[in-house]
Structure formats: structure tokens, C-alpha cells
Amino acid sequence: MDRRFLTVLGVSLVFALVVSSVFYQMTSRGSGPRKSEPSNMQDVVVATRPLGIGVMVKPADVKLTKISMESFPKGAFSKVEEVLDRPVVSNILLDEPLLEGRLAVKGSGLGLAPTIPVGMRAVTVRVNDVAGAAGFVLPGLKVDVLVTGHPPTGDSNMTTTVLQNVLVLSAGQAMQSDARGTPVSVSTVTLLVTPNDAETLTLANGEGRIQLILRNSSDEGIEKPPGRYLAELYGSPRKPAPAVVAKAVRKPVVIVAPPVAVPIAPAAPAPPDQIVVIRGTTKTVEVIPRGN
Numbered sequence: 001m002d003r004r005f006l007t008v009l010g011v012s013l014v015f016a017l018v019v020s021s022v023f024y025q026m027t028s029r030g031s032g033p034r035k036s037e038p039s040n041m042q043d044v045v046v047a048t049r050p051l052g053i054g055v056m057v058k059p060a061d062v063k064l065t066k067i068s069m070e071s072f073p074k075g076a077f078s079k080v081e082e083v084l085d086r087p088v089v090s091n092i093l094l095d096e097p098l099l100e101g102r103l104a105v106k107g108s109g110l111g112l113a114p115t116i117p118v119g120m121r122a123v124t125v126r127v128n129d130v131a132g133a134a135g136f137v138l139p140g141l142k143v144d145v146l147v148t149g150h151p152p153t154g155d156s157n158m159t160t161t162v163l164q165n166v167l168v169l170s171a172g173q174a175m176q177s178d179a180r181g182t183p184v185s186v187s188t189v190t191l192l193v194t195p196n197d198a199e200t201l202t203l204a205n206g207e208g209r210i211q212l213i214l215r216n217s218s219d220e221g222i223e224k225p226p227g228r229y230l231a232e233l234y235g236s237p238r239k240p241a242p243a244v245v246a247k248a249v250r251k252p253v254v255i256v257a258p259p260v261a262v263p264i265a266p267a268a269p270a271p272p273d274q275i276v277v278i279r280g281t282t283k284t285v286e287v288i289p290r291g292n
Helices: 003-030 195-207 230-234
Strands: 041-047 062-068 121-127 142-149 158-177 183-193 209-215 273-279 282-288
Touching: 121 195, 121 209, 142 195, 158 195, 183 195
Parallel strands: none
Antiparallel strands: 041 062, 121 183, 142 158, 142 209, 158 183, 273 282
């Protein structure tokens, strides 16, 4: 066999082995095992549905999902048992992690009680569709409270603003009995107020008609409207407020009388010296003048 042919054949075989080896290495890398998932993953408790204020967390409301440790929210939970039977104090969205600040302490109460800050009060008032801003008064919004009634010192009905910038805790329906004792569904709104404002709101709800005025939640301004009388709607001028005459308080006047000079009676003159002279049966008295 020709030596040149053998040389070309050997070189070809070597080249074929080199190419096949490189191709094998390239294909083996692409078809190798997939990289394992990162090991720095951690469980986090998330909501399986939107949770509103006052909802008690139950097992069906939450689930566990994986999240990287770098993305683990501050105050989140990694165990479902840590959030069960705790009231929600701030709205939680679907698939949102549950945080410590969004839940009340376990056993702190049901419904709205855990959402009331210390020193504040929750007052529920009955309203109609108009008074409740036609259904637009929702939890978390701010309202002003107006009351219409007959003031004791006025000649007609008057509307005035009694509370401003009040937070709405809840709005919904409640069952109450009418005059015949029949249960009826009425609209109610629960407002967050101070103890003093709770007295004002309760009095306004009992003595007049309440109207809720929706306001921008970012508007913190407090206005001072003068109120509006019924007669002013028909063009009558506002009557001036009756002048309050302050009664003068009379102080007791103490009159110091000047000292009265009491005349001193002159001393009675000393009785004159007397001599009694008896002559027989005759008795006479003789006066002896002084100075002799």
C-alpha cells in the first residue's frame, strides 16, 4: 500500500477523533443535569383572598409560599400557626404577605374592637342613603358630620357642622326594630371619635338629623362655617345674635361711720356740808357754805 495514502488516512482519523471529542463535550454540557434551585429560600405566609378589617384569620385564608431570604418582608411570618385566630386591623390583598402590623394580638377581641386606638371611641349612627353619601362612605374615608334641628335660641331649623375630619371605621347594614317591633334593615356608619366627640355625636343623632359630608382624606383643614338657618334659604337676612348683657355684680359697700363724740356729763357737785341742830323738840338743818 502506498505510504502517502497511509499518511493521509492517519491524519484524517486523528482529525476525526478530535472533532468528535469536541462535539461530544459540547453536547454533554447542554444535556447535563439542570442546576438546583437556590438554597436561600424561606417560607412566608400570604393571604389566599382579600382580608378586610375585623376579619379573623382562619386556615383557609392563608398559605405558605417560597421567597428569597433577601426579599423576606420585615414583620412577616413563616408559620401559619402564628397568624391563626388573629383579627385583621388593616386591609390585606390577595397573595400579600401577612405582617405583624396588620394583625391584632390574639385574643384582643372580635370585629372592630382591636382597630380602635387607645383613648378613642367607635360610635355607630343610623343614616339613610342620602345621609350616607349614597353609598360612597366607605371604611378608611374621612367625613364631616352635619346636624339639622331646631336650636333652643332660634326661631327656625338650623344646619350646622358639629364634627370635622372624622374617620369611617365601617359602613353597612344592621337589623333594628321599628315602632311595631318588626325587624328592618337600616344603614349604619361607625365613626372613630374622641370621648368628647362621642357625646356630641350621640346628642346630635338623638336631637336632629345627621348628614355625612364626604371629604378628601388628605385634607386636614378645619373650617368654621357659621351654620345656616331655614329662613336664609328664602332670602331672609340672618337675625343678629341677641346681645348678651353682662350683669354687673354689685359688691357690698361697707360704710365706715365716723366716730361719734359722746358728750361727757359734768361731774355732779359734791354735796354741801350740813349741821343738824336740835333745840328741844325742834330739829333744823343748817348748811355750811364751802370755802369758809
